[in-house]
Amino acid sequence: MSGDHSRDPCPMVIVNDFGGAFAMGAIGGTIWHSVKGFRNSPVGERWQGVKSAVRLRAPTLGGNFGAWGGMFSFFDCTVKAVRKTEDPWNSIISGFLVGGALAVRGGWKHMRNSAIICGFILAGMEGAGIAMSRMMAENPVAPALPEAPLAAA
Amino acid sequence: MLRIKSPYSQCLGGLRRLTGRPFATSRSVGLRQSQAAPSQPGSATFGASLGRFAASARRAATFTFYSALVIGALGFTGVATYYFAQELLLPSSDVQVFQRAFHLIEQDAKSRELLGEKLKAHGEQTNNRWAHNRPIASRRSVDHYGREHVVMQFHVDGEKNTALARLELIDNAGKRDFRYLVLEIPGHGRHYLINETPSKPKGRGLFGIQWGPKKN
Numbered sequence: 001m002s003g004d005h006s007r008d009p010c011p012m013v014i015v016n017d018f019g020g021a022f023a024m025g026a027i028g029g030t031i032w033h034s035v036k037g038f039r040n041s042p043v044g045e046r047w048q049g050v051k052s053a054v055r056l057r058a059p060t061l062g063g064n065f066g067a068w069g070g071m072f073s074f075f076d077c078t079v080k081a082v083r084k085t086e087d088p089w090n091s092i093i094s095g096f097l098v099g100g101a102l103a104v105r106g107g108w109k110h111m112r113n114s115a116i117i118c119g120f121i122l123a124g125m126e127g128a129g130i131a132m133s134r135m136m137a138e139n140p141v142a143p144a145l146p147e148a149p150l151a152a153a
Numbered sequence: 154m155l156r157i158k159s160p161y162s163q164c165l166g167g168l169r170r171l172t173g174r175p176f177a178t179s180r181s182v183g184l185r186q187s188q189a190a191p192s193q194p195g196s197a198t199f200g201a202s203l204g205r206f207a208a209s210a211r212r213a214a215t216f217t218f219y220s221a222l223v224i225g226a227l228g229f230t231g232v233a234t235y236y237f238a239q240e241l242l243l244p245s246s247d248v249q250v251f252q253r254a255f256h257l258i259e260q261d262a263k264s265r266e267l268l269g270e271k272l273k274a275h276g277e278q279t280n281n282r283w284a285h286n287r288p289i290a291s292r293r294s295v296d297h298y299g300r301e302h303v304v305m306q307f308h309v310d311g312e313k314n315t316a317l318a319r320l321e322l323i324d325n326a327g328k329r330d331f332r333y334l335v336l337e338i339p340g341h342g343r344h345y346l347i348n349e350t351p352s353k354p355k356g357r358g359l360f361g362i363q364w365g366p367k368k369n
């Protein structure tokens with residue numbers, strides 16, 4: 001009934017993640033800036049205010065989110081290829097690299113601070129994800145116990 | 154009656170003289186001025202004290218709400234930190250066992266010969282689009298000696314073949330040893346890297362029991 005919801009393999013998944021993050025940023029930005037535009041406009045001009053605020057600001061937010069998500073996925077694939085294993089450390093290292101990469105314009109100090117903060121945020125998110133899955137008792141597939149040892153063929 | 158004119162009442166009185174009609178809220182000016190009059194329903198001071206009570210009740214409610222929010226968020230941060238440390242930092246966690254086992258597989262010459270040179274390890278496929286890593290399947294149990302058993306499986310991909318790696322690790326109060334670490338390769342059977350599974354001795358006599366006096 002439900003289609004194939006699994007992730008694409010690594011190079012193609014960067015496009016997917018960029019698109020997903022852009023969509024989230026654009027839709028979230030639309031909602032946020034429409035409320036802001038509505039509230040900051042005089043009565044009678046409210047609809048105009050909403051339209052102009054959304055037109056001006058929402059694409060920027062979408063682009064920012066998309067840049068973050070696309071870069072994160074890019075670094076995630078890179079780290080997976082370098083480390084050759086898949087574990088939660090990949091996300092944390094990718095977050096660290098994204099934080100640094102998106103702050104390049106600010107110089108070394110800003111890059112370092114931004115990288116550390118982003119790494120910590122992702123570590124917190126990984127911990128929260130593990131906590132949520134533990135609390136909702138979603139066990140990944142438990143391994144079947146092997147039968148009696150067979151001789152190698 | 155003492156007539157203390159506050160600036161407020163003076164303004165009101167002035168406006169009243171200007172417009173020539175009393176306001177809806179104006180009461181007898183003398184009663185409003187008197188500080189000693191008790192608060193009774195229908196008098197202005199009762200309304201003022203009710204307003205002060207409402208304001209302080211609102212302040213208390215917002216303070217309680219925000220305090221609960223901050224404490225709840227700190228608590229959740231603590232829980233997330235605990236699970237982070239348990240899953241990623243402790244040497245007995247799934248991630249560390251997985252890394253150790255994969256390291257052993259990478260160094261083993263026979264595995265490299267069977268699977269190819271470039272090895273990659275991953276867990277089980279999920280249908281979750283947002284999961285970045287494939288989670289490792291593992292099961293933990295504690296036996297009656299108090300040792301923890303970790304049974305785990307993961308997939309190892311090489312150029313020539315894909316294998317299923319299975320392992321059991323026993324955590325005996327800090328000493329973590331593999332009981333077995335085996336690669337199951339379709340078409341090549343099993344390749345044991347470590348095999349310390351205790352086996353029952355084969356009984357030779359009737360019903361498996363060795364009758365008679367001890368031989369050795």
